[in-house]
Amino acid sequence: GKTTRQMMELAEGEMVLDFIGPLGLPSEIEPLDGTVVLVGGGLGVAPIYPQLRDYKKQGNKTISIIGFRSRDLVFWEEPFRRYSDELIVTTADGTYGRKGFVTAALSDLLAGHNEVRRVVAIGPIPMMKACCEVTRAYDIPTIVSLNSIMVDGTGMCGSCRVTVGGKMKFACVDGADFDGHLVNFDELTLRQKRFEREERSSLERYRKESEHLAGLKRAPDPAPVDLSFELAPLPDPMPAPEGPRVPKNIRTIPPERSHMPEQPAEVRAHNFLEVNLGLDLSGALHDSERCVMCKKPRCVPGCPVGIDIPGFIAALARRDLRGSYRILKDANSMPAICGRVCPQETQCEVTCIVGNKLQPVSIGRLERFVADMAMGRGWEDPPAVPVGSTGKRAAIVGSGPAGLACAGDLIQRGVGVPVFAALHVAGGVLKSGIPEFRLPDRIIDYEIDQVRKQGVEIRLDTVIGKLFTIPQLMSEMGYDVVFVGTGAGSPKFMGIPGEAFNGVFSANEFLTRVNLMRGYQQPIYDTPVGLGRRVAVIGAGNTAMDAARVSLRMGAEQVSVVYRRSQRESPARVEELHHAMEEGIAFHWLTAPVEIQGNSTGWVTGMRCQKMELGEPDSSGRRRPVPVSGSEFEMPIDTVIYALGTSANPIIAQTTPGLKLNKWGYIEVEERTGMSSIPGVFAGGDIVTGAATVILAMGAGRRAAKGMLEYLGLERPPQAQTPGSQAKPAQMV
Incomplete structure (x- = not known):
């Protein structure tokens, strides 16, 4: 090859x-x-x-x-x-x-x-x-x-x-x-x-390129890397508010929020450019004026990282964008990312009082707008405390949202922080799992670069549990505390016949090949993807929507989502479902795969399915799917993508004696501090909770950072015990 x-x-x-x-x-x-x-x-x-x-x-x-x-x-x-x-x-x-x-x-x-x-x-x-x-x-x-x-x-x-x-x-x-x-x-x-087939094509292209370069006698100099960031348009000076802000109520605010401009479905289904184009200034100001500035805002408890939501929106309404950005950054180290991928409709926006009668305030869109306006303008503040000034050192294992959030908080308090990333780039699932059209690489790279500029060192190509172990970090390498934010990276399969056929992928593998390994930029990159013409995606969460929509953009002629429950039980964001349907993805609700069929050469040729009906609720609270007798049918396909979630990766647990896991293999931690069964070792994000959202992982990282600061003696724990009183036992999750 x-x-x-x-x-x-x-x-x-x-x-x-x-x-x-x-x-x-x-x-x-x-x-x-x-x-x-x-x-x-x-x-x-x-x-x-x-x-x-x-x-x-x-x-x-x-x-x-x-x-x-x-x-x-x-x-x-x-x-x-x-x-x-x-x-x-x-x-x-x-x-x-x-x-x-x-x-x-x-x-x-x-x-x-x-x-x-x-x-x-x-x-x-x-x-x-x-x-x-x-x-x-x-x-x-x-x-x-x-x-x-x-x-x-x-x-x-x-x-x-x-x-x-x-x-x-x-x-x-x-x-x-x-x-x-x-x-x-x-x-x-x-x-x-x-x-x-792909390897043969790649080798042939390489031979031709080699012959061409041999004729030139020397390889051409590489093009310089452009690290600049195109500034979003912003008027200077900003238009002044029409008058002093007056208290608003439901009867006096616009009933609808601004429309989010987006690429037309028939256009975006064939490219990897960002679908949602972002609010302009007038739309953002319109939406900021819809916030009634509650005295007891219910939206803030709904935010896993605790953003002062009324505060950043009020600053935006005053046209103080830099002040608005500072409020965001006080709680969220990556607002441009969260403004794009966080499910605000089930977190902060679902509790918005305006949403009781009208459309809720578009908190997520406003967060994205302010963060995008800040990019490249130098609005970042330096750390309040010199990097490493406390003499304490923390090792962060994993460069995904949990690890980066934890590192961002610790560096601000004078703790020396390296982040160990297993792969050749930082970002974890942000880089490998979320498509370019939903979260562009330039946004991820910018946000990570801001974390670096705060003083966080990111070490790539370092698999903790293999190259170094947690005990080595704590002893030989001299770290005072360790945070494990490695995510839940092992893909789940159903265990039905035929899963070993060629053409069966996990969504992790498929999205990694396309996103992280740039498979969507063929032939500039020659990462083999191996996608067929007729694709079935099993599952109906956000990852399933990503896999289905990526398949369409990679040239699949027919893409179907197969889910054993109904649309109502789908865990995907409403926006992602809506976009997938607009783009022509077919949905087979109340349908479960029974067997993947293949030919003698080992390739998928179809999938035998069974119709389901909903019975009594299961432990998740959703109604349990029950097979319908005599309802089996065959679906002609040549590619199957499993998007059924992930489970805990065992690498850390295998090499960390004394680390307690729950029955699903996730790390047990104290709920308030994030500390594990090993003193000084903390964990958070998907490796503790199982697959969840970016913002929940960030919230767990921030919570663990606070617990680490307490452990290091750099912050007092809440409600310090008085002499003679008894502390409540820590609750493990």
Whole structure:
């Protein structure tokens, strides 16, 4: 493929800029009463070598079999001899060592040895499968390493899923080592071909580009990166208010809020430009005048980060945009993001008193307007306290909304704060999961850059739990407190037949390929996406709407949303549902998938579904869907995208002894402070609550920051206990 070709062409001194590891779980290497046979094929020779070395150091007798296509590809023979009681080298063409494949050598070896206790095989999928078939006849435990199918190392996409013993596993989290006799190699072999067509096209383009550059003798200089931000139009001077603000009531304010301008559905369905275009100044001033400035505003308790909503709206109405922005930033480090993606209609706006009789005040749209006006104008205030002045250090694990909000509050109080991001960019789900047409990258980058300018250091390509552990951060690396905001990144599947077919994605994987890996900018970026013409998205939340609308923009001819409940129970925002329907997405309400159908080459061809009806409410308060007898039907499709939510990623828990989890695998914390079962280790966001909204994650990050400041002695806890009084026990959630 292209990537392999690029790596092979690196010259001495050149480097890979983003390198993430280690991935998966450590190999279990132990003393065995007998012989260990280690088989490496091709590039699998490299990862089998450290296992050979460590098995030998454990006192085992070791026999190594390493195979290559020809003599000129043989490497590391001498290091293998150093740790092998016996070494067998094979070449497919017979130009060196034994002629043939490693499996033939393994078969002959086992026929003459009865003391072999374990075989470890690493190499191409067909080689590992063949080795397992050889050892199965002798009932010898066989370990295979599926490192070649890993993608990101964090388990967030599900692309490296494999069936082991009838259960779905993720190689980058549960592996890479598995019991080879339990691995479904036939299924895995078909999945290896899922991007074959795209990889061929990518390689062909690369060859042509390489030939062109060779003709130029040198590569052209890269274009300079434009870091400027186009200022939103703002009149100077601002128009003065028509007169002094007078108290308003429901009878005297405009009944409707301003219309949000947006791209027409028939246009936006074919591009990735932002759908909602934002209010202009007159619209924003009109909407700000609709706020009646309640003496006891009910909207503020509805805001998870506690924005002074009447305050920022009143400043806007006075034409004091900078003052309005300062009020927003006091509580919200990323208002331009929240103004776009937060579900205000179920939080602050749902309690707006104006909404009792009329349309509620457009709080979210006004937040976006003020934040957009501030971009590039230098309205940011420096930290009130010099960065790191307290001498205290906090490590933030995760660069999503919870982690960034926590870091923003701590840096303002003089705590030294690095944020550890697992991937090559910061932003977490903001970058990987929300499409450009809903939350443009330039907005995310700007907001994160403001956090950096406050003094927060962001360290990329750092998987905590792998490269460093939480205990290491607290001891060897000297951090006083740690905040875990890694999100709930592991995708959920239904467990129905056919989920291993090519053409079945998690929404995490699909959106990551399109958003983070720029699949929507093909062929400038050649990220393989593999989308078919007829797409079914399972689920009806915001992520499902994103996946469906992205599919349409990526060229799908027919996109359907399949949901087992009715539209009324859909967890998606009303605006997102409305936009999806306008764009031509089909909806199959009260419908549940039963089986994904496929052909002999491993590709999806259809989906068998069943109609549902609503019964009694379940634990979520929503009516439980009940199958309708005899209602099954088939839906002809070639792509299935699961958007059923996510579960807790186990990486942190696996490497943090004493960290208590609830029955769903989420971290238990004290409700008020966010502190976990380990003193000094705090957590918040989706890793505590499960999948939720951006603003709820930010609220959890701010709450944890307050708890961390109390723990560090930089802030007094509320209602300090008097001598002799008893404190209430902390409530864990």
